[in-house]
Amino acid sequence: MLWKINMKSKFITLKLGIKKNKTDGLLISLSKESITELIFTINKFAAAPVIISKHNITKSNPKYIFINSGNANACTGKEGLANTKKILNLLANRLNCNSYEIIIMSTGIIGRQLPIDDIQESITKNTFNNYSTLKDAATAVMTTDKYPKYLSKQYQIGSKKITFSGLCKGAGMIEPNMATMLAFVETDVSITKSKLKKYLNYCTNLSFNVISVDGDMSTNDCVAFTSTNLVNIDLKNKNNEKKLLEYAVDFFIQLSSKIVKDGEGATKIIKLNISNAKTKTLAQVISRKISNSLLVKTAMYGEDPNWGRIIASLGSINDSALNVKKVKLFINKILCFENGIPMDAGSKRLARSMKKNNIEITLDLNSGKSMQTVYFSDLSHEYVHINSAYTT
Structure with missing residues (x-):
């Protein structure tokens, strides 16, 4: 239960x-x-807060994370960088720390300068002693999100109970390799800094890096992972480490799935499994091609069992390692296509399964041992409405 888990971060x-x-x-x-530890966007037009936070994390272990919503402070040039530094310097003065001990994140509209005078006035007047709930914290960083995204879970390794808690935001500009999304996750397990970075990379690659709403990568993405070092687990024991990673991945996937579920205008979450590909790279290419296909996404929204769109998208990939004669396609565990011929041409069973809120598509390539799973949303009329009027 959320209320039973006492987070150390305030x-x-x-x-x-x-x-x-x-x-x-x-x-x-x-x-x-x-x-x-942190992971940042790989977008070449990284926002000012990303540029500065990348530097700050190399200088010191952070004491604070500051996030603003409504303005991305991206593509804002020297003025945007200067405004970021002004915020950090003012916060450092108020919080009695160094400016490089603060990580800063921004999310919102690209290409507009921050209302720096208003922000400085707000920081100056704040007493910084009125603490909020995890839900309120998640609400504060929303942009086009329909609801706050937060989660707390308790697990057990041996006789010791461990916890993960976190929040994230994101609903549009969501593409594998993170998204227009920010996330903060805290665990009470004692983890060394080097392993924390390793675990963050591992968990993110199976969660925030494999979600897609619209195929566009943001300038501002960041995932922060914090260990409060309160619960000692022998992580040299491989079974303990394996169990910790299993739980961490479970938490990261559940948290990141909230972004897909709240994808702008989304009505369905689709889990896409690419199995038995010849190479990991090919599996990733296929997963991105299909998860970003407008025809596939609109078919999912229309609850249309037109699996030909999936096969057509797969067939458009020019790779000699892809043998179309070996491909099997399953939708909701129903075999639809095998060895070049249809196995289900639109049965009532398949049509009924498309009405579910959660759809699972599996493409078995039967050409190797590499796997890739991504999560994506459908594409609805509301997505067009939201994004055609976003700045207004």
Whole structure:
């Protein structure tokens, strides 16, 4: 239960003046014992906060994470960088720390300067001693999200109970290799800094890096993973480490799936499994091609069992390692296509299965041992409405 898990990180929500009369900022105060690692977007137009936070994490273990919503501070040039530094310097002065001990994240509209005077006034006036709930913290960083995304779960390794808690935001501009998304995850398991980075990479590659709503990569993505170092588990024991990673991946997938579920205008979550590919690279290429196909996504929205769109998308990939005569296609575990011929041409059973909110598509290539799973949403009329009017 959420209320039973006591997070060591503390949340302070802020009204920065970016969104009129709305909460649009969050300060996360990390516990003194914690260590934190981060993964950032690989977009070449990385936002000012990403550029500076990449530098800060190399200089010091962070004490605070500051997030603003409503303005991405991306493609804002020297002024955007200067504004980021102004915020960090003011926060450092108020919080009695160094500016490089603060990680800064931004999310929102690209290409607009921050209302820096309003933000500075808000920071100056805030007492920073009124703590908020995890739900309120998740609400503060929303943009086009329909609801706050947060989660807490408890697991057990041997006789010891461990916890994971976190929040994320994101609903559009979601593409494998993260998305227009920010995430913060805390665990109480004691983990060394080097292993924390290793575990973050591993978990992100199976969760936030394999979700897609619209195939566009953001300028601002960031995932932060914090260990409060309160529960000692012998991670030299391979069984313990395996169990920890199993639980961590489970948590990361559940949290990131909330983004797909809330994809702008989304009505369905689709799990796409590419199995038995000759290479990992080919499996990844296929998963991205199909998960970003507008024809596939609209078929999912229309609950249309037209699996020909999936096969056509697969067949458009020019790779000699792809043998179309070996391909099997399953939708919701129903065999639809095998060895070049249809096995289900639109049965009532298949049609009924398409009405589910969660759809599973499996492409078995029968050409190797490599696998890839991605999660994506359908594409609806509402997606067009939301994104055609986003800045207004």
